[in-house]
Amino acid sequence: MLQKNLRFIGNLLIVSVLSVIIVNISSLPVYIYLITANWFTLLVSFSLYAVIIVFLYNIYKTTAELRQFDFRPWRARLNKRALLLMVIGAVIIVALAFGYAKLTAVWHITESGNERALDLLLRKNPVAMTLDAVIFGPIAEELSFRGFFFSYVLSDQYLDREYQAATIVINGLLFGYLHSGNSLVLLAYYTLFGMVLGTTYLLSKRDIRVNSVAHMLANLGILWLVPS
Incomplete structure (x- = not known):
């Protein structure tokens, strides 16, 4: 049992490091259009995003097949349970975002540097940032x-x-x-955010589409409904 647990911890450490590297690579398109946003940089950025997503999908598919898990392709039919999990996951995350916004207002918590930068980018490049936050970013992250x-x-x-x-x-x-x-408050908020998506993924029997759509819907709801 001890050896089994140590191997499990080792796998967690390895995949955590690999995930950090992968996430940093997958965020490269953002930096391209942040330098200067025009039709050419946006085209290059989102084309690169598409290539990265295909690459990440193949990594995920290969890993799942090596571990001998059932792998559901994108075109497989979604059942009612999967659709319900998408909605429930998104609603819980939006509720968390409302709670975070209320907490920061009541406790007069100042906006973090990261939040201020994101707000500024959203105002400067609303279309690009919305596409990033609602479509490309959630898929790549999931x-x-x-x-x-x-x-x-x-x-x-x-x-x-x-x-x-x-x-x-x-x-x-x-x-x-x-x-x-x-920010410790943001750490708590995003940790719960990630735990909701992880739980949704396992409850859907590892259907990556479920938590991807839940993430997309949640980000869309946060952009539209949650006060900044």
Whole structure:
């Protein structure tokens, strides 16, 4: 049992490092159009995003097949349970965002540097940032954070609930750390954000489309409904 647990911890450490590298690479398109936003840089950025997403999808697919998990292709039919999980996941995340916005207002928590930068970018390049936040970003993040991460860690000998729960928590913490900067409140918010998506992924029996759409709907809801 000790050897099994040590191997599990080792897999978590390895995949965490790999996920950080993959996420940093997948964010490269953003920096292209942030330098200067025009039709050419936007075309290059989102074309690169498409290539990266295909690459991440193949990494996820290969990892899932090596771990001998059922792999659902994008065109497979979605059942009612999957659709319900998409909506529930998105609603919970938007509720978390409302709670975070209320908390920062009541406690007079100043906006982090990362948040200020994102708000500025959204005002300067609303179309590009909306496409990034609602379509390309969530798909890329879910393929790496949930698809690749969970497939690498939860092999057939780590399917017990305690291993799944540990993976959800560590994955959420990593997701929170990479999104929060130096803010502990943001860390808590994004950690819960990631844990909701990790739970949604496992409840959907590892259907990456479910948490990808939940992430997309949540970001759309946050942009439209949550006060900044």
